[in-house]
Amino acid sequence: MQLKKIAYLSKASCQTLSAKPWLPAKYHATWIGRHEFSSVFAHMNQTSEAKASAAKVRDVQNIESASESERRSRRIGILLMMAAYLSFTILDSSAKWLGRSLPPLEIAWARYVGASILALAMIRMSRAPSAFVSGNLKLQMMRSLALFISTVLNFIALLYLQLAQTVSIFFGLPLLVALLAGPMLGEWVGPRRLIAIGFGFIGILVVTGPGLGGFQPAMILSLIGTLCNAFYNIWTRKLATIDSWQTTLNYSSLLGTVLLTLTLPTYWVWPQTTLQWAVMLIPGTAGVIGHYFLILAHRRAPASILAPFIYTQIAWMVTAGFLLFGDIPAISTLAGGGVVIASGLYLWYRERAVHAEISADSL
DSSP states (O other), X not given: OHHHHHHHHHHXXXXXXXXXXXXOGGGHHHHHHHHHHHHHHHHHHHHHHHHHHHHHHHHHHXXXXXXXXXXXXXXXXXXXXXXXXXXXXXXHHHHHHHTTTSOHHHHHHHHHHHHHHHHHHHHHHHTOTTTTOOSOHHHHHHHHHHHHHHHHHXXXXXXXXXXXXXXXXXXXXHHXXXXXXXHHHSOOOOHHHHHHHHHHHHHHHHHHOTTSTTOOTHHHHHHHHHHHHHHHHHHHHHHTTTSOHHHHXXXXXXXXXXXXXXXXXXXXXXXXXXXXXXXXXXXXXXXHHHHHHXXXXXXXXXXXXXXXXXXXXXXXXXXXXXXXXXXXXXXXXXXXXXXXXXXXXXXHHHHHHHHHHHHHHHO
């Protein structure tokens, strides 16, 4: 086919040459050759441009398709993130309901035993080898102990505080993690983020109301529990590069289960109704499902997209507190919680901005 095109172009060149009697004969061959090749190359260029144009159209279509797929994946990730914190709300709500008739340590035992059974089932399904072998056993134990203390203190605080109060204090977690990440991970925050952290702690003071009539000693337990949770998060990030998620999940449930089972006879109270037995299954199940949703959410969307949706838990907690316990949050709780949330969102915004600046400088 290409030879036919070249022959056709050669014939056209000769016809064009006959219209140029002024050209000396010795230059005829040169002129015909140049004209032929320039014509061929022009035709080939037109063909290449057409192919390139078609390729660009296909690339645009592929990009649009990939962008739509990515947007859909992110939407699913956001929904999974919100579902995760709905699961955590169910965990806290069931623990608060059980606390009316059962000791907090017994509720924590039920939460850990249920989580351990489900975690072992998930590890078995994933067929992870050596799920009990850790590259840093000491750090795994410290992390698990921090989670254990945080869980027990939170369950005790829930006996005396509204769900909205405990979650508003818990929202100080990103502030504490950002503050501790400097000395523990070498991830120091700038002056603007330090100011945001300061405002966040002011919001926590508004929620707890020290020196005011709304202060309760259980708020101190909630604050200590949040601090322990911050250490838990820092150590989780360290272990992410050392152990598999199966190993870390395994140790998260194992330590608490062993400690609470050994001391179970000292605080055990038999549940009196079938409903109580049924609700005792909820904390562990909701906890594992919530963490599983978190894993799926981070597979679907980057953490920078998901982070702000942590704060949707305040809506779940206020709703659950009103429907289950008739609690109406005080103005100070909502105002202080709003300040804490705003500080957390600003930290998230500054972190994205700093990473964007670093990426731009590296290009």
